[in-house]
Amino acid sequence: MQEAMSVPNGKKRLVLALAGYGTVGTGLAKVIEENRDWIIERSGSEVVIKSILVRDVKKPRNFPVPAGATLTDDHEALLNDPEVDVLVELMGGIEAPKKLIAAAIRAGKHVVTANKALLAEQGLELFELAAEHGVHLKYEASVCGAIPILDTLKENLAGNRIMRLVGILNGTANYILSEMTSNKLDFATALKQAQELGYAEADPTLDIEGLDAAHKLCLLTRLAFGVNYPFEQLPVVGVSKVEPEDIEFAREFGYRVKLVGQVQEVDGKIEAGVFPTLVHHTYLIARVGGAYNAVRLEGNACGPIFLHGPGAGDLPTASAVLGDILSVARGAYPNNTGFVRQVPPLANIMSPDEASSKYYFRVIVRDVPGVLRDLAGALAEQDISIAQAIQKEKGAAEVPVVFLTHEATARAVKAAVEGMKAKGLVVREPVYYRIL
Amino acid sequence: MQEAMSVPNGKKRLVLALAGYGTVGTGLAKVIEENRDWIIERSGSEVVIKSILVRDVKKPRNFPVPAGATLTDDHEALLNDPEVDVLVELMGGIEAPKKLIAAAIRAGKHVVTANKALLAEQGLELFELAAEHGVHLKYEASVCGAIPILDTLKENLAGNRIMRLVGILNGTANYILSEMTSNKLDFATALKQAQELGYAEADPTLDIEGLDAAHKLCLLTRLAFGVNYPFEQLPVVGVSKVEPEDIEFAREFGYRVKLVGQVQEVDGKIEAGVFPTLVHHTYLIARVGGAYNAVRLEGNACGPIFLHGPGAGDLPTASAVLGDILSVARGAYPNNTGFVRQVPPLANIMSPDEASSKYYFRVIVRDVPGVLRDLAGALAEQDISIAQAIQKEKGAAEVPVVFLTHEATARAVKAAVEGMKAKGLVVREPVYYRIL
Known part of the structure; x- marks a missing residue:
């Protein structure tokens, strides 16, 4: 022995x-x-x-x-x-x-x-x-409770260039969206239920407004890309304004609505943010239910790696804390940042306006002839083309038009929305989300 | 700096x-x-x-x-x-x-x-x-190419007692079963395709007979439970005898057929093995497609953790090798076995006959009155009860009867099969698989 x-x-x-x-x-x-x-x-x-x-x-x-x-x-x-x-x-x-x-x-x-x-x-x-x-x-x-994502980035995948990382980083927001999806609750009811079950704090702001996910995304960005993306500059949208209709329409197209934190390197610039995002139901990340968390990343050697587990809670979090304590006990050398340098350089940040994605749109229009053509026109002016569309409830005075676009920049999307409003095409503020 | x-x-x-x-x-x-x-x-x-x-x-x-x-x-x-x-x-x-x-x-x-x-x-x-x-x-x-499962067990989850671990540990077998499922191929055609694509060796024995998965399960058992389960004693069934009918019937019940390596502690004994297994389609492990690998484990603090990624291939394997090399470069202390002791004690091995599981059965019977009653009788003699059954193609001389059982030991299952044969109820050797 x-x-x-x-x-x-x-x-x-x-x-x-x-x-x-x-x-x-x-x-x-x-x-x-x-x-x-x-x-x-x-x-x-x-x-x-x-x-x-x-x-x-x-x-x-x-x-x-x-x-x-x-x-x-x-x-x-x-x-x-x-x-x-x-x-x-x-x-x-x-x-x-x-x-x-x-x-x-x-x-x-x-x-x-x-x-x-x-x-x-x-x-x-x-x-x-x-x-x-x-x-x-x-x-x-x-980050993500019991899921060993930080050490995986610092240690096991250290030989990789990470190209992209997406995650469901907040269990409370994911629980709320999962309940809105499975049980067709509205946001307020789902939040109340999350609070009753202890998944959400009395003041849920950090969770539902995406700030907790953004904190985690900052830490993941440092470890995956070796650069600092200042928290205050990170674009963040939470789940508090997600409406049940959009969850339903998304489902008709084969998508789930998830609060996704994502970061990727595009032409040497870091594009990152936290947004409600449509995820195709066949992706593992769309299957993350309840208060679970998950991270999917792609490295230039490892390919796509997906880690899933309890993102919070007393014992899962204690599991991660104890793992760290035992590495100290075992006498490992400190590897605090995952890099030789202890202070990462500032990221070369892509202006959030330049970030490109496919988009989901829901606009409410007056049901008059030619309205779909005019909407498509407002999009075409910004070089945005429609991939799929649903128009329902013909005959009502105001009807939703829902469509998915091909890739477009956030700037073009905002300009197209301004165009629709300027032309009087929409009767309320359009809703739009990214598609993963 | x-x-x-x-x-x-x-x-x-x-x-x-x-x-x-x-x-x-x-x-x-x-x-x-x-x-x-x-x-x-x-x-x-x-x-x-x-x-x-x-x-x-x-x-x-x-x-x-x-x-x-x-x-x-x-x-x-x-x-x-x-x-x-x-x-x-x-x-x-x-x-x-x-x-x-x-x-x-x-x-x-x-x-x-x-x-x-x-x-x-x-x-x-x-x-x-x-x-x-x-x-x-x-x-x-x-084990599992780029997926960081060994260090996760040795380091991050070191403070947990692991209760159970299941995995899709062989990409070749998983690719073959995935193709048999999605494209309704038979085993020989799927194997040939895997060989043409480089997913299977010219001599595929280690992969298709479950031996490669069994090697990995041995290593995982040592790291998760701190005991040695000798490779030669591990019960192993491969995928070479899996028939397309069973994949189809399993699907009707909501299951996928996967080659699963599993190990758990039951009343202080280690129960482990590699078997073709039915996995309910809602489980993440059922979603592991193509040549991917995955491991799901449960610890008494971390809860259920699921890791998924490329299980083989030049770059994913190199990613894991390089992660190890960099930990040497960084000067970490060696932590070779995940335990203070370098030679794990022999596992307290549960006799494979005592292992308990729900089972899937397909038996071919002569379509005579009372045959289902007699089959149920043969099972009842071993205290096995039927949870769900399908009987099809009424009117043919020989028909398949397919059913799922409640929990039963491997010994009882074997005895029930012997009983069916002794009573002349079945016209060919019954097929049965575990259900995860």
Whole structure:
């Protein structure tokens, strides 16, 4: 029988300080307890939670504080504890965790976090700091829960040029769209149901307006393309304005409506964004239901790779956090950004207006002779041609005309919409979505 | 700007010796050339092929020998070259590569291989040897090509107990079944087509008889469950006897026929095997088409994770080989087996007879009154009950009766078949498959 693999400093015990003891924190404590022996077999280390930083030490918790651990509200004591090897940051927010993580790195501690908002909006200086101090800053749990997409990009596919990546990056939005599709709910009802089931927060803005997906897309763009696409510049449209009619019409054409985050390199420029998007029902990504997440990417060697799994939840997120912790326990070298350089250069960003896609349109018109011809004319003026069309409910005063276009730029699409409105062809604001 | 991450011995050049320069070897040379700058950005190292071991240095090759590399048939020179950091074994076979890999490990060289047959049948001593010498023995490319399933099990999901894993592990068999399904081909025609397209070897035995899938299942079982299920003991049924009728009947019940490798823990015992299996069409694994591979696993924290991608081919396999090479370049600690122990204990193997599953049956009977009742009786004697049945072509002398059962053990199924035959109910050997 072999000796244990080498563990840093011959240490057989990895001591954690948790910051935050909510859903993910308690999930992590649960998994560490349940899988204790297994973790030792896998990593050679016992993983021990020593202290848990919370705002209110008296608040009742979902799961008992692990034996031997103490709740504390004292940041300094935790950071100055020489026994603590790893800070596991699960508190949420941006300013407070940033301060805490920076202090932990300066104190020579490794950091594992699930905080996509912090890393997307202000992560670059933390990566630089971690590299200076030679510590791990691991964050697999911040994108798509248990799905191992970050390490896959940093490690396994590191020899590939990634050409394109698309993902269903937010389980709440996907759940809402799935319910609107399967059970023909409207947005408000589906959102309420998601909230009742715990899939959506009381304030669901980050999820339904696409901002959470955009945070994740920022992190994925850095790892896949090695460049920084500033979060504030990313075009983002959420699901709060998606109407049931469009889901139905899309289905008639063979598509599902999904909130898709996508990034690709086109002629040396990065085109990225989060949009409600029509996905053909035969694509695996159209099959992602409920609160699941998925990522599909294409590399110049690996071809198309598709990863699917639970995108959130206490245990799936804890699974990813624990994977990161065990890589620290095992003594892997830090590979924080997936690149030698710790601060990626600014992306050569394609103006969102130049982004090209096929489009789905729904316009409401007065049912007068020649209206379809005039609509086609407004599109043709912008060099947009129609691939398929549906016109229904002939005879009503106002009728929907629905069509799919061939490839067009976002600029041409906007101009065509302005043209339709200027010519008085439409009786309300046209609805249009990209097609994947 | 940061300094490069630490690389072992400060080395910025990783020197490879390739053994074998066929499909994967030339694919690897192509990718290393095409992605040269990117590889340096990712890993901080230039990856250089110095020598390529082949049997016949004069044979023409798909891709030119890289600049600076030499073809050789001299094992010793290659192993004794102090410049060589990594042996990349892509020659195939068992005895010859085993000898070469062992010698390379003894010479202190890291090893990257795609050789599933070797590692499944005789790999354990090589893992032990690699651990003794503190070198990498990486083999991501040996299972499911570009899909990062091995590192996912070793690293990201290391904190999980894996409960169950199922996979489409052989692209050739999946291509043949997909063609039989979509284009209603018989087995022989589909195989011929696969051979013409280069998806199947001239001697397709390993692929169509399920042995290649079984090799991969052995490796997955070790990584997911930490135990060794000896290859020779694994129950294996291939696709060569799958008949078009069963694919059609399965479809009527809403199923696809797939060659599935599966392993699960049931009451502390490992139940594993490779079988043609009915998979409900709504499962992602039923959607795996053509030469693709996929793995679905369930862990006690991560929940269900599904990974899908190209399972073979020059560039996808090279992608996985290169991912392993770059982890060596980056200076990660070896994590060869995913466990502290380098030799897994023997699995507590469930007798294949005790394995329980729902089953699909097709039996050909004489169309006489009461035959369905008698068949149901033969099943009931073994406590097997029927869930759904189809009886067609009434009036012909001999008719197929097709049914799906509730859960039954393999032993009960075999006994029921013997019962049907003993009672003279069937006019040919019944066909039966598991249902996933």
